[in-house]
Amino acid sequence: MATIGQRNRLQFIILGLLNQQPQTGYDLAKAFENEIGEFWQAQHSQIYPMLKRLEAAGEITHEDTVTGEKLAKKQYTLTPTGREKLVAWVSQPSPELTPNKDEFILKLYFIKDVDDPRIQPMLREQYRLHQAQLAHLQQRQATVFPDTSTIDQAYGHYLILDHAIAREAHYVSWLTQYLTPED
Amino acid sequence: MATIGQRNRLQFIILGLLNQQPQTGYDLAKAFENEIGEFWQAQHSQIYPMLKRLEAAGEITHEDTVTGEKLAKKQYTLTPTGREKLVAWVSQPSPELTPNKDEFILKLYFIKDVDDPRIQPMLREQYRLHQAQLAHLQQRQATVFPDTSTIDQAYGHYLILDHAIAREAHYVSWLTQYLTPED
DNA sequence: TTAAAACATGTAATTAATTACATGTTTGCA
DNA sequence: TGCAAACATGTAATTAATTACATGTTTTAA
Structure with missing residues (x-):
């Protein structure tokens, strides 16, 4: 033990x-x-x-x-x-998927009703948040890795930024799918 | 206070x-x-x-x-x-992005060297894990929502599954990008 | 020149989360 | 019929993580 x-x-x-x-x-x-x-x-x-x-x-x-x-x-x-x-x-292998938490998705889950008037504002709020985060990360990438030749010098750093950007971009695109045009 | x-x-x-x-x-x-x-x-x-x-x-x-x-x-x-x-x-708004943790990405980050022989096996392991999880979720979706008419009855559930599937699929595709063919 | 922001290091208190301990019932299947 | 898996509910101990408390220095910009 x-x-x-x-x-x-x-x-x-x-x-x-x-x-x-x-x-x-x-x-x-x-x-x-x-x-x-x-x-x-x-x-x-x-x-x-x-x-x-x-x-x-x-x-x-x-x-x-x-x-x-x-x-x-x-x-x-x-x-x-x-x-x-x-x-x-x-x-050493990392055989467990590190658990993810996402309060926003849970809120959506609990609302249930597709037509609940709270859903669209919530989606828009998340959209803003993740969009801002994405822009911030992209900005960072542009600064830290101005051209491809700089990547190899800090490949780990590049990977982490690349993954974070991909994750945020994907989150944003998932949200977009459920957003209706705001008038 | x-x-x-x-x-x-x-x-x-x-x-x-x-x-x-x-x-x-x-x-x-x-x-x-x-x-x-x-x-x-x-x-x-x-x-x-x-x-x-x-x-x-x-x-x-x-x-x-x-x-x-x-x-x-x-x-x-x-x-x-x-x-x-x-x-x-x-x-109430969820104005913070719930923090994400991912042990695997950090390991990649610390390895740094593109050509480190540990990278490919690690990528393959993660690929297997996430692919399996993706398959499991898709299986679940097929069972719980056999056709589109069943979605509205449990829209929250559908959303959560949809998001989880999208997340895993995206993770897998990100990994694929860095995987070299295994011989 | 002065005030705020950033630099720098710690501890204490609380809360969240995991792991281990502990016990008993019901169901399903071989 | 007997055993394992699933059902069911708790507590204790430990560890991880956050928030608050506490103090002082250096740099930057108005």
Whole structure:
């Protein structure tokens, strides 16, 4: 009865991010707001304690630095142990479909009636949201990958953006199918 | 500083399910394994306590019934208060995009290298998973909605299945784009 | 020059969610 | 008839995640 129910993906994601480059807890928190945020989320209140746990386990180490006069930063780096653990996680199959949640779809589900007057406004609201998100992601892609030659330098980043864009575009097109022209 | 941070969508989903028809905690748990499960998940250990909370709040009531000799069941029903609360939730905008998590995409992200030999097997595994899920959902759709005339009777159910199918089909097609023929 | 935004790091309290523990009944099928 | 699967309901323990509390520095732009 040990070592079985290993969830806790956050630790691996942090290892993965630190493998790209040494960085601070603050930097990690920002990463969860940007690209990574499309596929995983974590607040700084979850990140800082996890960094301590990982360091205690010998998977990362930190170096104290100071910006300006006295602003203290902790730059975290992967140890060989940490890198091993990361590689093991990445290489191991992901046989479960990560559960998806979508409050909006559930609301539609509960309304049931095709002609309920609430449906169209709700669809339009979602349309706006996802459309905006799509535009934002496309903007990002255009900035980060101005031409195809830049893709290989950050292929993982490209993949994640590509997937997020595809997902949003598809969501928008699904919504469109049920939208009636607004007059 | 009260009544603000109202998350806890589970309660509303339970109200929504009970609004469709009175049912037991066990029935609700099953609902989270089927269609609803594509967009929200909850175990019975979360459901039973929530039912007590909702009943204490006067939003649902239950009736004890017995199956066979002595198998006790609790059939839960919405009260007018509960129905009001449900309607308020459904009618209110859902202005946040429910966060999505996807362990697989993150693994791809961390691999980075286009030519890493692990990528293709991982893509194929995900392909298998999502393809299987897609087939399962399509099977379900064919069973539940044998012809278009049956759609209106359970439009919410239809929507949820349609969205889940579209999502899986799209995921599969995204994967295909990166798959190279296996020899 | 000063105020706001961003940088930077933590802990505490609460809530949500999962996993494990715990028990018993009924149905279906071999 | 006997056994497994499905039905049925709970609690306890643990872990994950969010929200709130708490504090201080540096940069940027008005």
